[in-house]
Amino acid sequence: MGSLNIPTVHSIESFKNEPLLNSVLEKFKNTYGSTPNFVVRVPGRVNLIGEHIDYCGYSVLPMALDQHILIAVSPTGDTSLNLVNVNSKYSTFNGNIKNLNVDDPSLGVLWHNYVLCGIRGVAETYGTKGIVGMNLCVAGNVLPNSGLSSSSALVCAAALATSHANQISLSKEELASLCAKSERYIGTEGGGMDQAIAFLAKPGCAKHISFKPLRSADVKIPAGLAILVAHSFAELNKAAGDQFNHRVAECRLASVILAQKSGLTTWKNLLVLADVQKELNVSLSDMVLRTSELLPKDTYSKEEICEILQISSDEVDQCFLPENTRNTKLFKLRQRATHVFEEALRVSKFQELCTIGSSQKELGELMNQSHDSLRDLYECSHPKLDALVEAARKNGALGARLTGAGWGGCMVALTTAEHADILIASLKETFYTSLPASEKLTGYVFHSQPGNGAFILE
Ligand code: ADP
Ligand code: NG1
Numbered sequence: 001m002g003s004l005n006i007p008t009v010h011s012i013e014s015f016k017n018e019p020l021l022n023s024v025l026e027k028f029k030n031t032y033g034s035t036p037n038f039v040v041r042v043p044g045r046v047n048l049i050g051e052h053i054d055y056c057g058y059s060v061l062p063m064a065l066d067q068h069i070l071i072a073v074s075p076t077g078d079t080s081l082n083l084v085n086v087n088s089k090y091s092t093f094n095g096n097i098k099n100l101n102v103d104d105p106s107l108g109v110l111w112h113n114y115v116l117c118g119i120r121g122v123a124e125t126y127g128t129k130g131i132v133g134m135n136l137c138v139a140g141n142v143l144p145n146s147g148l149s150s151s152s153a154l155v156c157a158a159a160l161a162t163s164h165a166n167q168i169s170l171s172k173e174e175l176a177s178l179c180a181k182s183e184r185y186i187g188t189e190g191g192g193m194d195q196a197i198a199f200l201a202k203p204g205c206a207k208h209i210s211f212k213p214l215r216s217a218d219v220k221i222p223a224g225l226a227i228l229v230a231h232s233f234a235e236l237n238k239a240a241g242d243q244f245n246h247r248v249a250e251c252r253l254a255s256v257i258l259a260q261k262s263g264l265t266t267w268k269n270l271l272v273l274a275d276v277q278k279e280l281n282v283s284l285s286d287m288v289l290r291t292s293e294l295l296p297k298d299t300y301s302k303e304e305i306c307e308i309l310q311i312s313s314d315e316v317d318q319c320f321l322p323e324n325t326r327n328t329k330l331f332k333l334r335q336r337a338t339h340v341f342e343e344a345l346r347v348s349k350f351q352e353l354c355t356i357g358s359s360q361k362e363l364g365e366l367m368n369q370s371h372d373s374l375r376d377l378y379e380c381s382h383p384k385l386d387a388l389v390e391a392a393r394k395n396g397a398l399g400a401r402l403t404g405a406g407w408g409g410c411m412v413a414l415t416t417a418e419h420a421d422i423l424i425a426s427l428k429e430t431f432y433t434s435l436p437a438s439e440k441l442t443g444y445v446f447h448s449q450p451g452n453g454a455f456i457l458e
């Protein structure tokens, strides 16, 4: 257990003017008849660049948002787990902390399952003997299903609530790794970006996050630039569909086939593209060339994959495919792997440019290339998101791209600080005109400074 670098404790008093905190305290009191022992606060994030590459082993560059999830917590004195939400659209849940099952996602994804993921992560790692039951009350203002990582903020908040209630002292890195693993119980087989930034973020800095081992380095956005986030008004709950895991599956298949065709005898264990690159000891540009040579076809059927790898369809399923992708008929391998290697290159260029502190235009261009690659090679955008990105570019953004998993959700745009408000106004006049008049735009289009990581309020 780590004792250094653990989430900080602040006084509830110093945040008493925050409406979301007041709403969670009030709801807690009305529900459980007392004030909570403590409140955990975990931010959402916006990823500046490095999309769909964390689960391929490559580094990413997110920053924390001010928007966050709060969970007010008190131990119950027995093993009961009670969960309410300030927002009445999320229904109440009651269970026993010693016997928690995250529901099978194919039966529908209910919000309390994200909370159970976080609790289960701590319970599995540290045992359920002596684990305390909790009364919990949740509030949040991270736009859900929109690529700003509301899901991980909720999972991480539940894990932090459980560890603090049980006086288990974990480092930020331990919490991040535990939560990355436990969020997979929801069904999506993601990387660790969201949970890492949730704990490791520091105000004023974006973070360059690398995996195996988990590391983070501060990245200062060059002075005079602003980060703008805007919603496309399309949404996707990633755990409710199979799109996300399809991409995970395609990257794994590309990985083992590239490894096998490159003569690596350990190919069956090389499910992650970065591991293949490491084994081959070649550059990312070499990997791009190798991909176009070794994966020439536009699509691969499962039969063709079995033929290439000389293994059965059952073995392909068991060894490489997430459960909800096993009926897939066709896989696009060259396109997905090319995106991953080129996006990894863009992340290191972006970090380099930020370190030099100049080249606003080049930073914007990298973001544009990222979006175009996600739209055309990775096919995870959405027509509304493409239109929003286009509108931002036309109205003077230095660059704009989808952020998070995609298939709807938010765009992140880079602009000069002086142009930020003008850009927001132009988006309202151009892109958002087609929305029903009742839609309130506050909270859907905003600029943001890099915010703080998770902390506890007592
Ligand atoms: P995101 O891109 O926001 O991470 P996901 O598709 O991964 O989107 O998961 C979002 C899910 O997280 C929501 O569908 C909901 O179940 C849950 N969630 C997000 N915010 C809240 C909240 N404030 N209260 C309860 N559940 C929430
Ligand atoms: P969102 O958009 O929050 O669902 C997902 C994954 C990330 C990463 C991005 C795409 C989870 C919890 N999150 O984020 O790991 O792969 O998509 O870059 O799986």
Ligand code: MG
Binding pocket: 149, 150, 151, 152, 238
């Ligand atoms: Mg998510």
